[in-house]
Amino acid sequence: MADYRDRIKVSDTAATKYNSRKPGKHLAEIRLVERALRDLDGISTVLDAPCGTGRFSILMAQEGYVTTGVDLGDAALAQAENNCKSAGVTDVTLEKGDLEQLPYAVSSFDMVFCFRMFHHFPDAVVRERVVGELCRVARKYVLISYFDPRAITSIKRRLQRRFFGKKSKQNATSLQEVEGYFRKHDFELTGNLARVPILHTIRLATFECAEQIG
Ligand SMILES: C[S@@+](CC[C@H](N)C(=O)[O-])C[C@H]1O[C@@H](n2cnc3c(N)ncnc32)[C@H](O)[C@@H]1O
Structure with missing residues (x-):
């Protein structure tokens, strides 16, 4: 079993920890996603994959999209349900499922959103498999976050590994690499946003199905 699955929020403790992330960081990420959403059109259905404890499923529902959240962690799903209720969002569908084998038919969602997972x-084997699944179930857009290897945090992690042997479970990937996976499924890069370029490692890329680009 691939080691990244250690990160699945199977326990309540792990999901609770993720649920109580730093408010400033959380807000900055919400703003980043809102910026990306502004450039999209023709969306009514969204898959939030993985949804974790539901923060972006809530945002998508509040934006007016018919939203489904999928995650492999039972504790994450349970907390997502509670968080939706607390936010007064009652129409999000939450389901258990694996990103490597999504339980949905071809083109089931106008947009598929994948944040803080890639x-x-x-x-490359897992990355390619998951991107294949995201593209298969997306009709128009896939929004995906990735870590930029040129950002200061990524450089710091590489130096720590090299000089202090400190291992990191976070894998940075170049935009070219990410684009390569999407190109195989005829999705083209149409946006690439940073929280704060150079400083922060997280990027949010938008890929659009070539057939849908007018
Ligand atoms: C870091 S959290 C991100 C959640 C959410 N996108 C967010 O930004 O708040 C990662 C989530 O991925 C889920 N996960 C890990 N591997 C998965 C897989 N193969 N399929 C579905 N969910 C998975 C975990 O259970 C966890 O809830």
Whole structure:
């Protein structure tokens, strides 16, 4: 079993820890996603994959999209349900499922959103498999976050590994590498946003199905 699955929020403790992330960081990530959503059109259905404890499923539902959240962690799903209720969002569908084999038919969702997951994938085989699944179930867009290897945090992690042997479970991937996976499924890069370029490692890329580009 691939090691990234260690990160699955199977226990309540792990999901609770993720649920109580630093408010400033959480808000900055919400703003980043809102910026990316502004550039999209023709969306009514969204898959939040993985949904974790539900913060972006809530955002998508509040934006007016018919939203489904999928995750492999039972504890994450349970907390997502509670969080949706607390936010007054009652129409999100939450389901258990594996990103490596999504339980949905071809083109089931106008947009598929994958945030804070890609950098956990350990190798090209898993990355390629998951991107294949995201593209298969997406009709128009896939929004995906990845870690930029040129950002200061990524450089710091590489130096720590090299000089202090400190291992990191976060894998940075170049935009070219990410684009390569999507190109195989005829999805083209149409956006690439940073929280704060150079400083922060997280990027949010938008890929659009070539057939849908007018
Ligand atoms: C870091 S959290 C991100 C959650 C959410 N996107 C967010 O930004 O708040 C990662 C989530 O991925 C889930 N996960 C890990 N591997 C998965 C897989 N193969 N299929 C579905 N979910 C998975 C975990 O259970 C966890 O809830």
